[in-house]
Amino acid sequence: MTSPLQAHALAFVCPRCRAKLREGAEPTCSQCGTAFPVQDGVVDFVPELNASTNVSQAILENPMFVALYEPLIRVNFVRLMARNFNGALTPELEDAYLQKHLRPVDGPVLDLACGAGRWTRTLAELVGLERLIALDLSRAMLDAAKEALPHAFFVRGNAQQLPLADASLGAVSCWNSLQLLPDPPQALREVARCLRPGGVFTCFTYRRTREPLYGYFQSTFARNGGVRPFDEEELRQWLTQAGLVVDDLGGPNLALLFTARKPAA
Template sequence: MTVSPAPAPAHAPAVGLAERFVRAAPDEVPARFHALVAALWDDGRASADAPAAVPSLVTALERAGTERKGYLAVLLGLLAETEYPDLDGPLTRAVRSRLDVYLELLAGEDIGTPLTLALLYLLSHFPGERERILAAVSRLDLEAEDLSRLDRSLSALDPSRPDLGRVWPSPSVWTLNEQERAFDRSWIGGLTPAQTVAAWEDDTRTVLGCTGARAYWAVCHGDPRNLPAAPLPERRDISLPVADSALFAPHLGALRCPSCQASLTCDEGVVRCSGCTARYPVAGGILDLTATAGHEGDAADFLEKLSRVPSMGLFYEAVARPAFLRVSGSNWGGAVTEEDEDRYLAEHVRPVEGPVLDLGAGAGRWTAVVAETVGAERLIALDSALPMLNVLRGRLPRVPSVLASAAELPFEDASVGAVVCWNALQAFYADAAAAVAEVGRVLRPGGTFTLMTFRRSDDPVYRYFQSAHRFPQHRGGLQLFDPQELKRWLADAGLTVREESGPGTFVFLTAVREK
């Protein structure tokens, strides 16, 4: 009688892949790890075999050398995260059941920064073990940002006093004054219970994304380079320079009404359309083209609105932007510095006749570099975020600013000498193709379009961490670009790429409007 062999366990392929990863030659480690990941996980979703494979993964974690343990800790964290916001699903329970192993590894001597960070990412998925985990890490000399991200991941939402929105790049960097606390209370108080829960979960995913990106980069490349200490900007009332609509007079030949596309004229405190009844308020050198004025006092109303905007632009410049470049650009090793960015702009922005548009100008750090290159008198800054323009105007009193959409630029055809879009295109990803088309429309022949943005990582694990950010404009997760798609948009807009570069997942690019 022939006896058929017993069927292999469903997770047997993963067991073999885990064993091959543990025993792989050093140059085979990335490929073996990605094969293991692909068998159990795909872009935030676990395979049916994943729960049964967890014991084998933990055994491999215990057996592997220190430099490979971090990979397996990250994978176990990814598997637990597939069930979020369910904190007690079967896969999460399977991973959490070996908590003793993770804590014992964390207490080991000389485990190094990469493995420590990977274990912190893994432990961040177990809020039910909060006290035990925090007690274990209290013996470690953790960076304040790492510890505060762990603490936030292990916290539970208090519906009576929800603490929302202040988690990027870590909770520890936020010290709020009374004005900012009042601002938070006002917008949080207007949320429904469902919106509060959704915002909390978005914040948690953002924290886990940053923790995971830092850990995984360290596992693959070594210790991250710490950012220079950035003191929090002084909380102060921003005194905007006194400037009325006359600041826009030199550029009125290029600007047009967003409602009817007719030309604009300027009076004290208001810009008027020559073709329709639209009147747009101006205050502090900022022209608001997102809403028309209702009466002659609206310039004063707009200035009052500006005075109430929290100084978020200052915080963004000092803290949030450098951290964003680390995650989106894979820049944990500091391959791209601010000096590199300055140099690229100075070398590649080559305007022809006409004003120079800084599209998505933000708080003005790189607007200042462009102003030094082409002259502040030629420059117009445009952004859709009032807090950013508020800071920009305080920094650059000679540069007029426009509050408007990138998808419908308020400029005449072929009226602009150059366009810069620096670390901004991904901020309006849904409108990016339309914005590029608009750049092609408004550029004069021979004018340059110079941009810096980010591409999706080729590594599926790091790409997942890139997309984990759930800022208000990225509720479904941050989306980054396929360079080929980006170049197709440029070609469709009549723009020819003259230079393309960038380490990691940066994209530095200069294109020219064909004559």
């Protein structure tokens, strides 16, 4: 029987105990026996989590939100969070950053928190569809991304407990999502764990402002919407503690784009 994990089967492990998976219609952990359901070809590594888990997750599962995300919501979210009123950050600049900095070593490339798939397409063009794994926690987002890229490989999973083996990935990209995660340092540790030596991590998130008035807006957004900006030194410290080396960190306005790598053995 063909595994739903396809050509990337060797990269995946049980997210709970990191044991190997037994292949089949439903991948099953060889150690704890947990079976991971498959729906429309997407393996669900977090079947215990549903839309009612928290408010943010409920929003991300809302079909109206997902339909409006790329054409309307993301545009205005970036404009506000990055204070991008002058349009210095554009989707074309985001694509160009990935084209310049995403240089994977051998192995699959993970689009972490892929959302509706706009930058999954960019990554597929850069590294080839056959190397790409796209992961998100939102089933609705995955459905939208799969509709846009029907031949890409998608799984449902948690960024803070990745269903991937140690040193299994050639690169990871987390685009406009780190600020939404409940525990960013843990997510960075997971990225570092899964990267192969020499593998790169590219990320787009947001810088914390030094201006009191806009700082009040950011703190209110963080408190009420679960969206947090970062200090550059804070991120550098987390990346270093995770075992990654920062190669680039910058970005216009309050946009924060960075690249880190796992040192070669």
